[in-house]
Amino acid sequence: AGLGIPSGITKEEQLAAGTFIKFMTEPENTAAFSAATGYMSTRTSADMTSVLAKTPQIKTAMDQLAVTKVQDRARVFLPGADQEMAKAAAKILTQQGDVKAVMTELKKTLEGIYTKDVKPKLKA
Secondary structure, three states: OOOOOOOOOOHHHHHHHHHHHHHHOOHHHHHHHHHHHOOOOOOOOOOOHHHHHHOOOHHHHHHHHHHOOOOOHHHHHOOOHHHHHHHHHHHHHHOOOOHHHHHHHHHHHHHHHHHHHHHHHOOO
16 A cells, blocks of 8 residues: 555646645654554654554564565566465465476466566557
8 A cells, every 4th residue: 555646647636646645744644644544654753652652562563664675576566466476375385386386387477467468568
């Protein structure tokens, strides 16, 4: 989940979207959003004292941020890739699928998604 500014809207709507994103990501507002939803704050500068007082277990997630990694771009860049990767993992982990065979098939599937759904939309 995230906030963004679509390119296909008017300049006024883009400005409004930018203003809303700025508002939502201000330290006090991101802390309030975190308190209300359980989502992580988008700012390390947010004062999370009151959130931690009410929900101390959120500190575990905050502490784990130091060792997290960026999500694999293929999961979001290729339409449906997340589901394909999950299916491949399930075949290996719960159905004792052959790792090499499953990963070879996943590679073929992801390359097919790229060729069919992404490559035609890229500008040369």
